[in-house]
Amino acid sequence: MTAAISARQLAVTFAGRGRAAPVRALAPLDLEVTRGRIVGVLGPNGSGKTTLLRVLAGLQRPVAGSVEVLGGAATARAVQRRVGYQPEGPLPIGVLSAPEYLAYVGAELGLPDAEADARAHRLLTRLDLLGAGRRWIGTFSTGMQKRTALAAALLGDPELLLLDEPTSGLDPFGSELVMQILRERKAAGCAVLMASHHLLEVEALCDEVLVLQGGVLRARGTLDELLATGDRALVLRGLDDRALQELAAAARARGGEVVGIEAKHRHLFALFRRLAGAEAAGHRGDRDGAGA
Amino acid sequence: MRIGGRGPFGLVLRRCLAAVWLPTLLAALAGLVLQRAAPPQLADAAAATAAVSSPWLMLPLLVAAIGAAVTAVRFWPPFAAQRPGAETLRRLQRGPLAGNGATIAGALTAQLALTSLVLGALAGSFGAPAARAHVEPRPAREGLLLPGTAPLTFTAADGPVCRTLLLRPHAGLPDGPITATRLEVRADGELLTTAPLACVEDRQLLRFDFAPRSVHELTITATAGTVPLWLPRGAVVLVGDAERPWPLNAALVALIGLVPTFAALALALLGGRVAALPTVTTVVVAILFVSIAGELGPLPAAVRALLRGQWLPASPVFPASIPSLLVGSLAMILSMSWPAGSRR
16 A cells, blocks of 8 residues: 655754754654554654644655655645645634635635535534534634634545644544544545544544654554553453452462452443433423424 | 635635725715814915815725735734744645735725725815826926026927916025016917916915917016026926816725835735734834825825826826835745745
8 A cells, every 4th residue: 555654764853042952843753654544643742743744744844854745745735735734723714704714725725616615515514513604713612613624624635634633622522523534534545644632532543653752753553562461351240249259269260360350431421422412302302392 | 605705815805895894984984074174274275276185085095004904914824924824824825925915915905995985985075176187397497587587498298288287486585675476478489378477485386277278388487576486397287188087096096005005015924924913913004104194105195196186197106106116026025035934
């Protein structure tokens, strides 16, 4: 499979202000991302995640090394139009409605008006933004702005997605929706490189992970490679404590180690979804009652 | 949903019109009321007629220019390169100007639309006469005009058909008692008027109409009096007979009004590579205020010409706007050649 991103000894240094020493943002780094994979970039603030994305988006020139994006230079216009980039931070023009903003992005991507409008409508529907109507995107909540930015990144039907904190500020449903969309893009052969602080989401979504710290690549690999412990879990239901102790003793007798016995609870998201579902049903009931 | 004007030009044009039309309208109404409430005090109202303007017509023009420029600067993040979203737009935009040229053009078009309407609607209310070509005949020689000195001759190359003569001589102090100097004016040898023409004050306006005729050569002779007169370039003006469309004249003034805005926005674009949005906005407002209210730019002269009934294409107002145009163009070129986004 052809590489969507191929970087060799890529390094970025920012000139220091005044007499300050230059700041190394990225130490020489090799990177290869193939199509149809989602790669997460993790690391504390200032670790070089955003810098890496900006280099790949063609916004930052590296001081050393080489980088190829979709087989061309990251700064080439033809390449940039095939790459969807969602930067962190607010949307650029706050006094446009979401359809106007997407129409602008579509025009700059060279899409015919009708095609851009159709794609925008599909994306706004999918990302639950149609209800915002003609509201200015500057008045949107953080989550709505994030979803609008994702819609803009997806508008050109890109072959590579570069996403900087795509789910920060989103509610659990929004995060789930974004993750679902990214899985679909992956299935369609799109490569995704996303920086995130949401470790659980990265774990649930990414095929591979890079861990940066101070601009240096500290770890990389698939989740299995990085996280596998060799432990296996047996989840039981319907046994009391005494029965569990007997099972543990049997396990020890067979040479195993019992790491712990703990009550398993559901993920908070399940509770969130159940409560939100009940509330929605309540509202429906209220409306039905009012209608009757 | 049908969305028109998708590029920066259409977006900025729409935004500027939406944001600035009401302030411009209010400023125009305020200007009209103030002009009525505080009319200019004239020593010789009959001679001055529409040549006198009050400053209030400048008010809506100033508001439209500042409003359109500030709206564009606030709308388009690349006017302050470090602003969030600026690099996103730079990445999206095509062409050497990366959308900045289209943005400036959008703001200028909005200003042109608003100021053309204001000038078209208000020029008559402010006393602007019909537009006519004003021709400055060239003096054959320069010299003082006194009884006994040689007449001064002025030539108009094309022999335009004229109907009015404006004289605004510089006056000196006589050796003896002050007596108004009487003048006689001939066009191609024929006396233009038998009405008395006497001048005693410096830059006193002498204006008279005559039957429309072609004028190739004007001869001015001092026949009596003691006040020495000097007629430098611009002191003798022939007013053409043909009436020009005043809406077009008003539109030309509006066009000249774009020059300072262009220069201010181009400088803002350049400064915005390093400065933050509040600084850029302040600079734009200051440039426009000094240029329009402080009369450093070409717009006030153009408005005066409009209110004096001067046909703009035949006036020196256009050449006067060249320096501002050059400053703006230079700033645009520098901002194009200064790559943005190289610093984080």
